[in-house]
Amino acid sequence: MTIAYWCILFMGLFPIVAAGIAKKGFEGYDNGMPRQWLAQQTGFRARANAAQANLFESLPLFFAAVIIASMANAPQNRVDLLAMGFVLTRIAYLICYLANWPTTRSIVWLAGLVCVVAIFFQI
Template identity: 80%
Template structure:
């Protein structure tokens, strides 16, 4: 398994970390209606839920770029470095979202996007 493929696995699981943060403590949590319960949350729970949605949204482009670059035999070291950069940026994004640091969150979002787009330029 390449480092980039390991990053795909990590990114596939990261949204569930955000979900865990949103549901931490389960105060009044109703498992029969989890989306309605989450919709009523505020503060860090609401931000973690929003981060979870955004993390899921970022997956298709990242997954595609890594797989396409590998199929095209782009330099593996570069793919790996950029994939790790993306994972670090997305972890930082989650931290910034939960901590309510919107400007820093936008900066790390952009850094992650730059990593993903840069993978295409390795082909």
């Protein structure tokens, strides 16, 4: 399995980390109605839940980029580096979201998008 494929696996699971942070401590958590409970949260829980949603939203384009690049026999070392760059930016993105650093978060988000678009240009 290539590094880029490992990045796909990691990113497919990473939003679960944000979900876990949002539910950390489970204070009054209602597993029967988790979305309603999360909608009532504030602070780091609300930010972790928003980060979770954005992490899921970023997956289709990243997955497509890596798979298409692989099918087109793009230079694997470049695809691997860009995929790792995307993973690192998404980790930083979650940290920025939790720390409530909106400007830095937006810059990091843009860097991740650049990594994904750059994968397409390796074809």
